[in-house]
Amino acid sequence: MPESLAQAITRAGSAVDLLRNAQARPTVFPVTPEFSNWRSEQQSWRTSVALLDQSHHMTDLFITGPDALRLLSDVGVNSFAKFQIDQAKQFIAVNHEGYLIGDAILFYLAEQSFDLVGWHMVLDWVQFHGETGDYDVSFERDASSVVREGDPKLYRYELQGPNALALMEKVTGAEVPATKFFGMATFTIDGVEVRSLRHGMAGQPGFELFGPWADGERVRAALIAAGEGLDLVLVGSKAYSSANLESAWVPSPLPAIFSGEGTDAYREWLPVTRTGSLAGSLNSDRIEDYYITPYDIGYGRSVAFDHDFIGRAALERHAAAQNRQKVTLVWNPEDVASAAQSLLEPGLPVKYIDFPKARYGQHQLDRVLVDGKDVGISHDVGYITNEHAFVSRASIDNDHATPGTEVEVIWGEEPNSHKPAVEKHRQVSMRATVQPAPYSAFARENYRKS
The missing domain is CATH 3.30.1360.120 (Probable tRNA modification gtpase trme; domain 1)
Structure with missing residues (x-):
């Protein structure tokens, strides 16, 4: 049998050590990289x-059976009161403490038939509860082409x-x-x-x-x-x-599965091969410091307290104290150029910045500072040709989330981890400016109207 996540954490000494030095690649898209450029x-x-x-x-998790909808309602924070065949929704789940497990797209295909599509994190959580709970439901898993035969x-x-x-x-x-x-x-x-x-x-x-x-x-x-x-x-x-x-979608926040109520059995069930890597300047021994709530990345509109679900009571407390919100950070062009220039100079360079996507772990978490104080987390990061801007998605304290606010993003790891995408490098501070999310005015004004 494959090594479980629980066994792997014991071997590594802690969840943080396991994830920060995981040998998994940051992301794998097994299709043609560029057709033109x-x-x-x-x-x-x-x-x-x-x-x-x-x-x-992506992975498809086909869920069928008389209790399929009940399972999804018990696990998901979304409302299912008016969910009908030939509709889809962004399905979101949290742990018992109200911290985010992940999200995926849920397709209502036919009576008692659903397809949950996306990253594996939330799919695994749903399948675990379906298999270990009192549900008349069956699963068919069609994994990505990286692992499927x-x-x-x-x-x-x-x-x-x-x-x-x-x-x-x-x-x-x-x-x-x-x-x-x-x-x-x-x-x-x-x-x-x-x-x-x-x-x-x-x-x-x-x-x-x-x-x-x-x-x-x-x-x-x-x-x-x-x-x-x-x-x-x-x-x-x-x-x-x-x-x-x-x-402005944040594709892979760290799932809150490494601590909390009911997660011991889940870590025994989950193969370690379905956990990714942790990257970035946020470096805490406490795995809980890497968790976020749905409100931190703009998912509050999808939360519906019209039904009981895993984590409801805790999420109600988070809803009453929404301390952070999702923003775009536009990185200073001179600082990005300086990081690239360091590769052409003697000495230890800045962590390599890849284009168009620069994250070097599946779960990227970088510190965001104002006047030397931590005020948030920078997540996915890269370049938008259409805006001529290098940006990251971030969760920022409300007091510093006003567009135009100047912040710093700490780029690079200290100490350097042993992930495949991490070379020897030095950590630097990158100036950035808070802007709305989405950054594109068209996307902000028309995304759900089209």
């Missing part, structure tokens, strides 16, 4: 239409950009019916039935198309053919991995 590909979802392949890097069960393509609607009407030969954000519809493309989620990944109008893997290449070819004259751009993994920087 990631700068032009980033621009396509703002100026024309982008086609992105999501078939390989054979083809995916489903293809999944994303169309994003101002020309996405025109492309859909061209490829289907019909007017696209009005569909609310996160609503689903069914289309016919080249004689193949295709299901669609109305979505806005980078703040632009878009569609997420999915269906049986055997139909995938036929659908993709039809989309490419219909894209002629509409400036369709194929987007690779480099640009795709940075799209969240525009929409």
Whole structure:
């Protein structure tokens, strides 16, 4: 049997030591990195239409049975009172202390049938409670292509950009019916039935198309053919991995599974291979210092206290004392350039800053300071071509979250960890300015209207 997370923590000495020196790669997107170049590909979802392949890097957890909806309601903070077939939602779960486990997209496919899609963190939590609780429910797990043998069960393509609607009407030969954000519809493309989620990944109008893997290449070819004259751009993994920087989604906060009520059994159940790595200048021996609440990263709108769920009482207390909020930090260009220049000078360089995505662990947590005092955590970090800006998503104390506030981000680890993506480097302070999240005005004003 594979080593459990509990066994791995015992071997490493602590959860922090295990995660900070984990040999897992920061992120893996097993698709073409660039079809042209990631700068032009980033621009396509703002100026024309982008086609992105999501078939390989995410996990699908298919949940079926009479108690499937009850399980999701017992675990998720969302309201399920009006949830219906052909709808989707951002599913969010917390631990018993109200700290975030993670999020994923939940598709209501048919009666007693759901697909939970995304990072494995929240999928694992749901499956554990379904298997160990009193639920008449079954699971089928289709992991990412990094670990799966054979083809995916489903293809999944994303169309994003101002020309996405025109492309859909061209490829289907019909007017696209009005569909609310996160609503689903069914289309016919080249004689193949295709299901669609109305979505806005980078703040632009878009569609997420999915269906049986055997139909995938036929659908993709039809989309490419219909894209002629509409400036369709194929987007690779480099640009795709940075799209969240525009929409302000934080893709992989550390799941609060390493302490708290009911987590001992979970760590015994969970294979250590399904835990990632911890990176950044936040370096505390207390694993709880890395936890966040849903409110810290803007998920408060999804919390509904209309049902009982794991962590409800604790989350109500967090709701009454929302101390932090999600912002964008725009890093000082001179400081980013200076970090790059250090590679060309004698001596120990600054931690390498990769483009377009610069995080070097699955869970990136960097200290944010004002006048030498910690005021927040910087999460995902990278470059937005469309804004000519190097930015990070951050959770900041309310007193320092006003746009225009000057802060510092501590970049690099001290001491250096032993993760594969960490070279010998020195830690530095990067000036940054607080701005709204999303940073793009279009995304802020139109994300859920498209």
